[in-house]
Amino acid sequence: MLHDLEPICNEIKNFTFFKDLNKEKILMLCKGGQVIVSKHRENLFKFGEKADHFGLVLSGAYRLSRPTPHGEESVLYFSTPGDVIAAFIMNRPDPVYPVTATAMGTSRFLKIPRVMYTTQWMSNMNLIMEIQKSLSTRMIQLQTHKSFSGSSIPQRIALLLLELSGKKTYQSLTIHELPIPLTRKEISDTLDVTVESVIRVMSQWSKQGIITSNDHIIQITDFEKIKSISEAVKG
């Protein structure tokens, strides 16, 4: 079992969570781990299911969402490589997944049994700090989204694009490309509005040359314009 993880070890040792750890320690933390390859739109786990694993995004991306009362999906987060998923509920009494995790394109995930968290992970001070840091970042992000929920749809889309473009590693001076391929539906589910509304705004922007989109890859071509829209105050 441990030998299966050897190649993975090299892949993950540069992730923030493991930055100061040696190979042996990493193998300890991931003991019993298993690499899952997800096809596009395939679920890793679903909202409400018994949560007996947590894990690490290796490649691709996963969309974390929840069903709404109307049968829609409310997207809460886009997880990219290096993100730890579902860890923070592992020390609850009888945990269930608070979200559905769906692959966006072919993606890979290192699935780790729950006990590893409560025993190995929790006894590592550095790791605890990192987990709490990433948790607080997510929390603050959610709160930011909430505080913008009263804004107009164009403003909220602009803010989302800026937020996501900040995730990217490489930054060209003029063109900002989002690191994740996004459908209009995914954007609308993130903002909890209808697809039609998102399309109306974004096709307008496309015509005006503010953004470009090709095969779900969105580029911000007029960064300043998007920024000013995101900052607009009505009244």
Next chain:
Amino acid sequence: MLHDLEPICNEIKNFTFFKDLNKEKILMLCKGGQVIVSKHRENLFKFGEKADHFGLVLSGAYRLSRPTPHGEESVLYFSTPGDVIAAFIMNRPDPVYPVTATAMGTSRFLKIPRVMYTTQWMSNMNLIMEIQKSLSTRMIQLQTHKSFSGSSIPQRIALLLLELSGKKTYQSLTIHELPIPLTRKEISDTLDVTVESVIRVMSQWSKQGIITSNDHIIQITDFEKIKSISEAVKG
């Protein structure tokens, strides 16, 4: 200094966070702590300020909110006695408060220096688990709110009342009284809608005898009705 905390010790030793700790240990954790008495509408700290303290709600309640782009306040959480506030950002590099904390009526707060968190609190496994549990609860609650943001205002108010009534300790069979006195404005700021909308819905309910409110104390008199409104699916 330590002697000042002696009486506080008895007050807090029954809070969930300290349930399995003896007096000495509690005094260790709260060393350097200081009791703050807040008047109604007084701020403990403000969004964006340098965060060098965290702490514990002793009595009363504090409303945690953030400013919105329109100059409104977006209420994120109501903290009641026993809640730990601002702890989860203490191990960030250069922390600022992610919310404003405002007293709702006269309230008391035990303010603890940041270093206590990174040194004492973080080295206590039980405490870490409790912190993570409460953090994940708050996180899930925020996510739940988000997923309901597409629902109608009556439905969202109903859900909020049910959620808050669940916080109460004593449960009469028929009448459910909210543990926190709430203004319509606070409700509207929690749901990020206008006061007028909230008033229109709630005065309707008052007339129909579904709820009663007196001096900001809200009682749910027809629990089943509120429940059915909260579960309504349009279409």
Next chain:
DNA sequence: CGTAGCCTTGAAGGTGATCAATGTTTGTGG
């Protein structure tokens, strides 16, 4: 006793949802 915070009601208007129809792309199995 005046101001500040909260509650209330009404009228008008707009933003975004809903519904419907159609085109495009992607993926799958015969």
Next chain:
DNA sequence: CCACAAACATTGATCACCTTCAAGGCTACG
């Protein structure tokens, strides 16, 4: 490799819900 289904994108028309604006009353408190 084609046919068909499924997911995604687009556009227009209609309308409800909620915001906005305005005006007034109530209560608490310095």
